[in-house]
Amino acid sequence: AQSVTQLDSQVPVFEEAPVELRCNYSSSVSVYLFWYVQYPNQGLQLLLKYLSGSTLVKSINGFEAEFNKSQTSFHLRKPSVHISDTAEYFCAVSDKTSYDKVIFGPGTSLSVIP
Amino acid sequence: DAMVIQNPRYQVTQFGKPVTLSCSQTLNHNVMYWYQQKSSQAPKLLFHYYDKDFNNEADTPDNFQSRRPNTSFCFLDIRSPGLGDAAMYLCATSRDSRVVSNQPQHFGDGTRLSIL
Numbered sequence: 001a002q003s004v005t006q007l008d009s010q011v012p013v014f015e016e017a018p019v020e021l022r023c024n025y026s027s028s029v030s031v032y033l034f035w036y037v038q039y040p041n042q043g044l045q046l047l048l049k050y051l052s053g054s055t056l057v058k059s060i061n062g063f064e065a066e067f068n069k070s071q072t073s074f075h076l077r078k079p080s081v082h083i084s085d086t087a088e089y090f091c092a093v094s095d096k097t098s099y100d101k102v103i104f105g106p107g108t109s110l111s112v113i114p
Numbered sequence: 115d116a117m118v119i120q121n122p123r124y125q126v127t128q129f130g131k132p133v134t135l136s137c138s139q140t141l142n143h144n145v146m147y148w149y150q151q152k153s154s155q156a157p158k159l160l161f162h163y164y165d166k167d168f169n170n171e172a173d174t175p176d177n178f179q180s181r182r183p184n185t186s187f188c189f190l191d192i193r194s195p196g197l198g199d200a201a202m203y204l205c206a207t208s209r210d211s212r213v214v215s216n217q218p219q220h221f222g223d224g225t226r227l228s229i230l
Contacts, residue, residue, distance in 0.1 A: 043224050
């Protein structure tokens with residue numbers, strides 16, 4: 001069975017500072033990895049995904065995540081955060097045999113402080 | 115814009131009184147999902163459809179039912195809501211990953227259900 005761990009439930013960071021949100025997963029098979037973002041009172045939006053190929057994936061708004069197979073991690077980073085990045089961030093995993101089912105981590109609440 | 119729409123955004127019902135939440139999509143996706151999300155927790159999958167093929171999660175209570183009359187619409191019925199069913203309910207859609215691998219899910223903004 002797969003599982004996802006996000007060790008940090010809350011991350012406060014000052015505006016324009018860098019941030020890293022940690023994600024570790026466990027799976028006995030090859031996986032796909034995702035980061036979703038949820039703004040207050042909204043649904044989840046896909047931020048970025050790793051399917052195969054380059055282990056570093058980037059989003060259009062400056063976030064990036066790196067797949068590390070040996071450490072079973074997919075940490076999310078941004079070099080300089082904005083107030084508008086304040087949201088809940090969910091790491092998620094699916095495996096190549098379960099098709100459309102995704103397992104979400106417990107989430108990390110990112111608060112950007114002016 | 116193509117999207118996933120959930121109505122209503124906020125729903126209040128009484129303990130034990132049946133309630134229906136609705137979801138519609140203009141994406142023409144054949145997979146639709148219902149998730150339950152409690153405060154400060156991850157979304158929990160209740161069930162999903164491949165077209166009209168219904169897939170229930172093993173730990174979804176019998177109190178939760180679903181209907182999908184056509185591609186565009188999907189409903190979540192809670193037959194006898196208890197206080198523990200107060201949560202945000204999220205609908206999502208995707209293309210079928212069995213056809214083209216690993217399609218992302220597109221979420222609606224959710225319905226927040228309160229139980230009095």
